Amino acid sequence: MKNGFLVACCLLTQLSMAQDVSLALQKKPDTNPAKLAEQWSKVPANTKVSFATSSKRFAQELPPEIKENNIWTASAWKGEKVHKQLIIWSKADLNTVTIEVSDLKNTKGGLIKKENISTGFLQYVMTDEFRNGCGYRKPQDFDSSKVADIINVDLKSIQVQKNTTQPVWVSIKVPQTVNAGTYSGTVTVNADKKYTLNVVLTVVDKTLPPPAEWTYRLDFWQHPFAIARVHKLEPWSDAHFATMRKYYTMLADAGQKIITTSIVNEPWGHQTYDDFPSLIKWTKKKDGTWTYDYTLFDKYVAFVMSCGINKQINCYSMVPWKIAFTYYDEAASKEAVFTQAIGTPAYNEFWATMLTDFTRHLKQKGWFGITTIAMDERPMPAMQSVIKLLKTIDTGWKVSLAGDYHAEIENDIYDYCVASNWKYPNDVLQKRKQQNKLSTWYTCCAEKYPNAFTFSPPDEMVWMGWYTAATGMDGYLRWAYNSWPKSPSTDSRFTAWPAGDTYQVYPGALSSVRFEKIIEGIQDFEKIQLLRKEYQSKQQTAQLSKLEAALKTFEIKDLAIESAEATVAKAKKLLNE
Template identity: 25%
Template structure:
């Protein structure tokens, strides 16, 4: 049986039928100690086979036909292999994205990508991680026969990186808890749901997440307007995590789910900030209506009327203020108020914003309200910036504001806030769609450093259409496949990663390395100057109304790897002098 294979870096994207775009060349990988890294194995046989990884022994339902087992010998325990799954995106292409948890897979025809990830421990003493790729073939009851082998050498720098949890990258990926419950068909905020939540929050913490999200109204974002789309019809509504009741005309609030969720996040080290969602300036509020007639900014809070035995809504501005007061005082009573930020997603009406903020402030006049905004329009910050402590700019608005970016950041930081950037359904460039070049997922960390920002925000860590393992396409062309999620729902109630998520993690690690190199004596000016060769000059970046940018950055993985490692080597050399 003939087996073809290639060893490739982690940024190579496999699109079925476009194998000619995958360049052949010398494999290059040089890593720091304690750095999460990955490479890929690209395989193809001349007939169908059942593939297994490592020492796995499995059998396909077809029986003992052709089998190929792939293992990597040397330094066992440092590496883990997984088959990649393939999803169909909007243009019909079949693209490798999910990192499957299967260690065996029947491969009918064509090429298959295998993901290999690992980490070199800080106690490793050699300059190279010397591995050997081996492929064994068997059929029926014949013993395995070695049909391919190749040495794989990974350079190891004598430099230990800090965990991303301890780094300076301020990661803010939004959480959609109800989407997680629907993926596994469990009751919202049930015991099973909290088990799932714990698993997913653990995954978020491993990326270095800093923020807890509390959605305290019903249907903010109006389900991302899912009611308008029949193709791959999907329920994307979020529900209030607070259980609200009315008895004898007075509201009562059950905060047990709130407290349990906060405790889960804090238990995984996500404890720097608590964002309150759904009470000011949500981007889609008006078309879905509102039960509160005397409040212009639509708010929806389901309330169970115990006297009448029926579900209703909070229906007055006064009662909504009473509800806010109960929520705020509960968080303050737990000693959490200094962490609380009121989150507004794409506000664009200053007068409406002002009215709602006044109501929020009146609910707890004894405490300072800190506002956080993710905006597309810099004019909103200019006109109402005094009330905004934390700010995130879309890529387009960031490029459009490049000349005054430093002054905006200085203003935000002077208020004790963080300034981040975000991409969403636009722009096409520098995004994390499944169709995007994989290196762009990694470059989020590089551009965050290059632009001197505190971190990165993204509207979705995991919100899925109805069956994301079968059809990831949704709302195209408004949304590109993958816009909604970094990860997939695994069958074990745990997240299943993607190659985009892992490359994104690698970029966060790079950000941390650059920050540490600054402390070691390599000037920020020098790092920025080196980066400019690959990322392009800031003054040449252009905003193209309404939703595009022009940027000239390299897509070559090796160039970025060599630049980063050359700076590490310079530091190592300087430390010996």
């Protein structure tokens, strides 16, 4: 996970040296009581309600600095999800606040039922700051504050204390079957009185396919043991699997394509708060032969596939950061650890036996063609040795790699994910597309921007989708979907790496501002691909040229000059024309 990426990530630290416009816009509030009281004294009414951009996080302690607006005007394709923030701020205690939504209707009898509209009170978690990025940290050494990130759709009402700002996340999922046109409805806030705000949604006569058909290659690494710990469940019990389903379905609905599996204990050297045990039980028999129990591996993979994530199985890993493979030694009646270095005869024998049996098993299950041996960045000789070994077992084995770009092994990597400071050579990228290989990118602890920390400006996550389209890559990888710290619902900080780095969603299968913005960027990516095809087939060169010109503004270095929010806002106008 992290250490495996650090070789590549540490090369990115020069990105953090430039003045970061995006983070400069996300100033932490001045919590001096006198200054806070002065700001609240300027609010003209006890309670105010307004729509606001989804591109900013609003401080809980301060009245929002926004132009008040009681109309949300939006455009969307059929099948697209769009969102907005609704802000409530009050100088008086509000004991019970609830939100109601109406159907959206048009003048021709069209209807978007209110079941397609969701509202979630935003909840605040502790965050910190970037500073040095990678490396273990002490909370007292970093400036910390509260930030709105959790979208709690399960809360039906909330109390708002005086001199407090309470954001609400409002989403509309446009049905694919609805007719194009303009639809109107309302959102009502019940607080000290009723506040009715208007929604005007223009549905464009274009259709976004369902997430299962999205081409974007999203890879958020899943962590089943974290779910068991947070929900106090016995790992791999029926209750554990039942609880995991909502999380994995939510991830599938974001377009996730890849199943994260561990075929050895702690493939990332226990860098996470929770254990990451092997899904395969390795046993060395008394006679020196080996057996491999795939029962849990099979059950887990089949379960994740049943949730809608079924394009690829990534197996971690033959090349963990720490070479220490745990197995049960029957002769000694205890666990043992194999520690011989990669490339040694002992290592090759140890893995050749397992891989031969694993290949047989995967072919029997019908999964061999979608399975890869996945690697984090390792020294070149080690990676070359592992690739060579795999090909001696079966030439059909595929390899996934996240790290720096290496021309020496590029041709051997099926799923290649490069650090954000790398770009594939144009000829290599085109060749990879022709060979149906995957070419993606990732961010980690090293990049101040773009990133998905809890303090990152929300539109950096949208920006990522545009950047993927602009570079011609296939998708984006990030650890991790749910490698939660000790108390993820209140504190997104971890003993190592910037706050929020280890997860994107919250216990209870609650989404976040970050996760919704990732989805927004993926939707934009899909729309860009569809528009490119349409403009090319219809020879609409002017429209295509405008779109391609907008995509050229998505360069990482430019985030030091213009915020992700500004860049995205200008480009988005081209998608709904």
